[in-house]
Amino acid sequence: MKNIVLLACLAVSGMFFSQNKTYELSSPKGKNKIKFELVNNAPKYAVSHGKTQVISPSDMGFLLKNNEDLSQNFEILKVENSTFDETWDQVWGEKKKIRNHYNQMVVKLQQKNQNKRKLDIQFRAYDDGVAFRYVYPNQNDKDSIFIMDEKTTFNLKEDGQAWWIPAYRENRYEYLYQKSPVSKLDTVHTPLTIESNSGLKLSFHEANLIDFASMTLVNTTGTQLKSDLVPWADGVKVRVKDSFTSSWRTIQIGEKAGDLIDSYLILNLNEPNKLGNPTYFKPYKYTGIWWGMHIGKYTFWESEKQGATTKNAFDYIDFTAKEGFHHMLIEGWNKGWTPQWYENHMHMFSFTKTADNFDIEKVVDYGNKKGVELIGYHETGSNLINYLKEIDAGFALYQKLGIHTVKIGHVGSKLNMKEWHHGQFGVNYFRYVLQKAAQYNLAVFYHEPIKDTGERRTYPNMLAREAARGQEYNAWSEGNPPSHVVILPFTRMLSGPMDYTPGVLDVEIKQGYPGKRIHGTTAQQLAMYVVFYSPIQMLADLPENYTGKPELQFLKDVPTDWDNTIVLNGEIGEYITTVRKDRNSNDWFLGSMTNEKSRDLSVSLSFLDKNARYEAQIYADAKGTSETVNPTAVAISKKIVKSTDVLQLHLGGSGGTAIRFKKL
Incomplete structure (x- = not known):
């Protein structure tokens, strides 16, 4: 259901302004700002978060067949501004009600040469990030349009640490994430997550990808990243007949790592539901x-x-x-x-x-x-x-x-x-x-x-x-290292639900290939059902490994459809604690996971109903448990809690904790 929708438009004719005029677009609360201008008749954009510049002036446009340059020699025909605010319901998801609130600026360009090609650039500024896309309107082209390259760049103002997987490799996206400075990157897939030197957390991705090539990012020089569209076998990047609309190029911006997960910018940039409520599927x-x-x-x-x-x-x-x-x-x-x-x-x-x-x-x-x-x-x-x-x-x-x-x-x-x-x-x-x-x-x-x-x-x-690289790699390869599962929520899973296939209680894989195992504890496998979002979750283990195990009760209780999601704490590749409220009851569930380091975390329960008491059903690493010491031991306990309490969690090395908060 949609709530209040506000729409206001303002069209500004370019002829009233110098072509060097700068146009700025701020997000509703002013957290993020996009600046657009023509520099020597070439479109440039920049992005800032508060007083921090994130992207310094960067290139835009395309190279078409026969070296026709659709990135320069432009004039501005018109700039249109609008604002939009709605709240929409997910049929199923990690959060039921999602607010879609942005300010938009559409810059209509036309080249000054003989072809007079037109190109619209749509910008949207959200408080959790920014996005832009290209719209090439139908211009009665006689021939098909062949895009040979996209010239979009992302000139990061400062260096930072990036978590990435390589593009153009045989196993597609199924690689372990590497961490390196942005300035040392090669060609990588998105989502690309970066922690800038100033501390901002950034995710570069795309949204609403239809009839276009997906975007990888290549480091060209210094901290500049450039769009590298995935080509056809003949080298052409995109072929269309009359017009094209690129996917949205997205930059999610957070001050904490969890802010990236709490962002719904990617979903908001897609078109509304076309199927209604498919009664044939429930999570x-x-x-x-x-x-x-x-x-x-x-x-x-x-x-x-x-x-x-x-x-x-x-x-x-x-x-x-x-x-x-x-x-x-x-x-x-x-x-x-x-x-x-x-x-x-x-x-x-x-x-x-x-x-x-x-x-x-x-x-x-x-x-x-x-x-x-x-x-x-x-x-x-x-x-x-x-x-x-x-x-x-x-x-x-x-x-x-x-x-x-x-x-x-x-x-x-x-x-x-x-x-x-x-x-x-x-x-x-x-x-x-x-x-x-x-x-x-x-x-x-x-x-x-x-x-x-x-x-x-x-x-x-x-x-x-x-x-991404899922659970099956633990069965027949060297396995996924402990850091992998606390990198995924901040990288791959920013794009959407992942079928990781969790729930292997026999983490030492006693019936498997010699020497193969899961590099984590059984309690961590339970926590994945909360931390890793998917509307379908597999109980991946063999039936005999569940029979008689008391921790199976958590897998029976944990839902796969949520009313709300909050990331309580986390650092990329280190640890994460997520809570979610069941859509069909008053219960909350918590999942907390760590890398190879054991951790003690203090968790405020302020997300709980302030007027209620809850039974916390806790499934934690047993005392002394880690990946290498008694990893299948799960300590199960119960205690009465309320919203003013602070819970102390102990996570063994490569371990986790899963909790059901049952409202009394």
């Missing part, structure tokens, strides 16, 4: 035949250790129903899996034919009797030629069976072994599949995807995605 937790394949207990393909069999499915359904959960994922259920399925080949998966020893109709029927709905799975192997031929038949099968969620994987370094996952081809493909799924009443979560840019606001059947 949930799920189990699945998945972790067993990663640790080597089962195989994805047909073999003596085949994971996706009717018998195994029945057993997993029994466990899921017994413990009170209602959704279950089965990977490897269909034809096409081989031991080489993850290698770069044009694998030919079927999306309607079942694997030997698996009867999908019997499994679905058995699940229905037990109150457990299957989650569909489509692994494309990045062979989209094959997938798009079968997508309607695959989705129709799920619709016929009453399946309402599909996980879609895209293992492979390039789509069709040719195009980047995050180029214009991939952007359009992932959006097409999302819209196609909606036609079949299917909600989607992607693995090996294009990064999130907030489209879940427009299409609430877009649930979550991977787009």
Whole structure:
């Protein structure tokens, strides 16, 4: 529901002003300011936060085919200013009501040469950051438009520490974050998080990415970052017919690290909900035949250790129903899996034919009797030629069976072994599949995807995605170091929900590959359900590792749909404490996690209702517990608390604490 909407517009004709005039736009409370001007007929912008300059004058524009320069020789035709204020409801999310309050300035430019190309630049100033995008209006171009380069730069006024993953690598976004000065960066993916030398926390990303190439950032000189659009195989960055609208280039600005997480700028820059309230999806937790394949207990393909069999499915359904959960994922259920399925080949998966020893109709029927709905799975192997031929038949099968969620994987370094996952081809493909799924009443979560840019606001059947190095790396690689899980909330997760697949209680992976383990404690795995936001959360471990474990109760209690979210404390790569209020009860939940260092944190409970008492149900690292010492030991206790209390948390090395505050 939308609340008060205020709109005011002012159009200023450029002919009344010198072309050297500076135009300024401030956020509603004046926290952030954008300055625009033409310098020698070239557009420049700058950004400041309070008295601190964040971005010094920086370039804007594009280079088109045949070296046609769309970044200079401009004059200003008009500048339009407006303000906007609304409060809108998320169908599901980390916060129910989101305020969208900004001031906007649209600068309409036209080149002074023979072609007289027009280009509009839209700026928005929020109190939690700034954004701008380019709109190239239809100008009756005879030929298609080919963008060969984007000239946008971000000239950081000062250096700082950046947390980043490399772009243009085989494993897409699935890399460990590195930390280095901005001045030492190469080409990196967004979100790019920076702590400037002045202490400001910055996140560079993009929003509402439609029919355009995604943006990476390259360090060109000093502390200057430049947009580097992901190209097609032939080197063209973007190809359109008559007009184009870029994604929003976003800079979220915070004084504390948690301010970046508390920002909803990315969502606010997307279009309103186009699907209404999809009744076929409500947030949930799920189990699945998945972790067993990663640790080597089962195989994805047909073999003596085949994971996706009717018998195994029945057993997993029994466990899921017994413990009170209602959704279950089965990977490897269909034809096409081989031991080489993850290698770069044009694998030919079927999306309607079942694997030997698996009867999908019997499994679905058995699940229905037990109150457990299957989650569909489509692994494309990045062979989209094959997938798009079968997508309607695959989705129709799920619709016929009453399946309402599909996980879609895209293992492979390039789509069709040719195009980047995050180029214009991939952007359009992932959006097409999302819209196609909606036609079949299917909600989607992607693995090996294009990064999130907030489209879940427009299409609430877009649930979550991977787009980072997730839990499975702990099963068969050197694993994710302790700092990884306290970097993700301040980097990758600023873009949107992540399907990290938490909940592995057997962190030492006793049934797995020799020497492989999770570099954290069991209590930390519990805390992830609060710290890592997703409307769908997996209980990733094997059923036998949950049976009889008292900490399973927290996983039963913790919701996946929230009324409010607050980050209480945190430093990037060090620690974080997050609290969230359940959307469907008066309960609050807390998750706190640390890197390899043990920590004692004081947490004010002022977020609780001031007129109530709560039972704090605490799941913490047992005394002396750390990643290497008794990591599965969880101390469970209860105490009565109120909003004026301060809670003392002790986190073991690579540990965590999870708490349910039950209102009495």
